[in-house]
Amino acid sequence: MVVILKRDPDKAQVESLMHWLESKGIDVHTTVGKNQTILGLVGDTIHLDIDLIKALDIVEAVRRVQEPYKNANRKFHPQDTVVKVGNTQVGGGNLTLIAGPCSVESEEQIVEIAKAVKASGATMLRGGAFKPRTSPYSFQGMRAEGIRLLGIAKEITGLPIVTEVMDISQLPLFENVDVIQVGARNMQNFELLKELGKMKKPVLLKRGLSATYEEWLMSAEYIMAGGNEDIILCERGIRTFETYTRNTLDVAAIPVLKNLSHLPIIIDPSHSAGRSALVEPLSCAAVAAGADGLIIEVHNDPPHALCDGPQSIRPEVFEGLTKKMAIIADTVKKVYAK
Ligand code: PEP
Ligand code: MN
Secondary structure: OEEEEOOOOOHHHHHHHHHHHHHOOOEEEEEEOOOOEEEEEEOOOOOOOHHHHHOOOOEEEEEOOOOOOOOOEOOOOOOOOOEEEOOEEEEOOEOEEEEEOOEOOOHHHHHHHHHHHHHOOOOEEEOEOOOOOOOOOOOOOOOHHHHHHHHHHHHHHOOOEEEEEOOHHHHHHHOOOOEEEEOHHHOOOHHHHHHHHOOOOOEEEEOOOOOOHHHHHHHHHHHHHOOOOOEEEEEOOEOOOOOOOOOEOOOOHHHHHHHHEOOOEEEOHHHHHOOHHHHHHHHHHHHHOOOOEEEEEEOOOHHHOOOOHHHOEOHHHHHHHHHHHHHHHHHHHHHHOO
């Protein structure tokens, strides 16, 4: 349920309404906008007397929220959420460019790629240390050592680092990590999501391989219900009948999620396509559709990459891509300018 307050409401009356709601076991989330203040009510609101609330002097309107996600719902929080990561911001009109290898392979590799993508305008560095591989015989990542090496690349370049967690037990290693990635295969690892809800660190939440928008937002809700509201959604392609591409990029997720939620959404064209030649056209489509950013796999030697070489682009290709994205982002702003 959301309670929309009138302009400049009497503070004492607002407080007494909030105390009354809290006494009924309802959590109240207040969003103060330019023109409106909205109280988002989370909890068992079924027995609340809507007419009683509507009749209050300070109340403009009361609406029931049908969707099961509340904190992640645009109705609760009409303004876009902007997630701060180091000196950069995700959402709010910024184009976030996260780039780096699928996996950290050595200090030399991660530092070389980090320097190259930074020079091309990347705003964050990605690199997997814990890798969810389909085969137990494939490279599983450098694990703790991989996170240490990402830390070195961060120190040298100043780029914030994004890396994936696969299990709660790994979280103590993530202190120096700026954004914790939840991979597609873990989108519904609810115990992990609850633990991330207790942390004060941004989370990049990838869409599950066959997850609906609502299931994806419910996973965001798990994290937000714990108090962590810094979530970046990431569409990374879904399972369809098509086998030519690794997954099918669902571009519609961008406008749909922007409508349903206030959370920023970025696109991963690398895992969507599984083919390096498709990374640029899919990136163009994503930015044109209003994505807040991209996360792209960049490798200095794709044929010898230990993971996802066929979908990795070289640093010089990334450089060309960033220039094109800047042009598209600029055009998009003009096209949608009010
Ligand atoms: C990755 O980003 O390297 C990764 C494993 O992604 P996803 O969870 O989307 O498959
Ligand atoms: Mn990968």
